[in-house]
Amino acid sequence: MSELRKEDGLPKQYALRFISGKYQGGEFPLHPNREIVIGRSSDLDMVLVEDMVSRKHAKISVSDDQIVIQDLGSTNGTFVNGERIKKTRLRENDRILVGTSILKLVEVDTSKAQEKVPLNETDLHSMMEKVAAARKTRNLTTMSGRIDEVPIPDLLQLFSTSKKNGVLMISYRDHEGRIYLRNGRIRYAVIDDRHEMSPTKAFFRMVTWQEGFFELESASDEKFASDMDESTEGLLMEAMREMDELKRIEPECPPLTASYGIAANIAKPLRDLTDECLDVLQLVHTWHVIRDVLDRSLLSDLKTCEAVLYLSKNGYIEKST
Numbered sequence: 001m002s003e004l005r006k007e008d009g010l011p012k013q014y015a016l017r018f019i020s021g022k023y024q025g026g027e028f029p030l031h032p033n034r035e036i037v038i039g040r041s042s043d044l045d046m047v048l049v050e051d052m053v054s055r056k057h058a059k060i061s062v063s064d065d066q067i068v069i070q071d072l073g074s075t076n077g078t079f080v081n082g083e084r085i086k087k088t089r090l091r092e093n094d095r096i097l098v099g100t101s102i103l104k105l106v107e108v109d110t111s112k113a114q115e116k117v118p119l120n121e122t123d124l125h126s127m128m129e130k131v132a133a134a135r136k137t138r139n140l141t142t143m144s145g146r147i148d149e150v151p152i153p154d155l156l157q158l159f160s161t162s163k164k165n166g167v168l169m170i171s172y173r174d175h176e177g178r179i180y181l182r183n184g185r186i187r188y189a190v191i192d193d194r195h196e197m198s199p200t201k202a203f204f205r206m207v208t209w210q211e212g213f214f215e216l217e218s219a220s221d222e223k224f225a226s227d228m229d230e231s232t233e234g235l236l237m238e239a240m241r242e243m244d245e246l247k248r249i250e251p252e253c254p255p256l257t258a259s260y261g262i263a264a265n266i267a268k269p270l271r272d273l274t275d276e277c278l279d280v281l282q283l284v285h286t287w288h289v290i291r292d293v294l295d296r297s298l299l300s301d302l303k304t305c306e307a308v309l310y311l312s313k314n315g316y317i318e319k320s321t
Helices: 121-137 152-161 199-207 232-252 275-287 290-296 301-313
Strands: 014-020 027-030 034-039 058-062 067-071 078-080 083-085 087-090 095-098 101-107 143-146 166-172 175-182 185-191 213-217 260-262 317-319
Touching: 014 143, 027 034, 067 078, 067 083, 083 152, 095 152, 101 143, 152 166, 152 199, 152 213, 152 232, 175 199, 185 199, 185 232, 199 232, 199 301, 232 301, 260 275, 275 290, 275 301, 290 301, 301 317
Parallel strands: none
Antiparallel strands: 014 027, 014 101, 034 058, 058 067, 067 087, 078 083, 078 095, 095 101, 143 213, 166 175, 166 213, 175 185, 260 317
């Protein structure tokens, strides 16, 4: 959104939608030629009652052709798409972190705008507090939301820059993942309490999850055999690289549900195989199903898939009948 486009001579209308945090589910309308001050003080336009929000935290200015957000010297900072900002222009679908609330700039359906959001500040404050009260009644007092609204890489970038502590709980289909954070850095990751899987491998898998739910719980004092010691940015870059490589070779790889075994007639000697390929060959012989091989391999999913592909193409393994 390089500018606020106009249709039929009228500017498009936008709102800030709370997609995580105390006020999740609420929307705050933005009106042209207005400034909105966000903070904890009760006399402001958008009142966020939480400790991590400063009395006067940030300001949003709306004009006919742009929306600008400015941090007002807040203690904990204002973040847009994972980056701490002083002042920046907002574009549609940008995500803003203020305190523990994540807001998304969305277009409002003008035909339903009057029905959907109240227009005076008293009603707006009342609406937001009702949303917060409803979430508290349902015990939804932590930062939570949907992964399709806030992808895991975006979340982790937000948490890294804002130096969050806690355990990011992620529900995906029939799996539950946990990512442990200390001052925004990832110290450990595990899926379904399977600690035999390396934390890096578990983390890389969770980054690929594109649906489900997340919740940031309070910090844990659990001890682990080994902590992850890379930067969040480095881990995310490597995870995205692995995901791209997996997508590249996916058309050639056997399906996860396929069952394989040692080929009946192996033409090439086993001594030609690398140690990694020999390990994967042993796993195929023992577990057969490709998903089980991936789960039990000490290698990353990418290296395991590459080994399976090599073994299959060179006649060491074959699909079971």
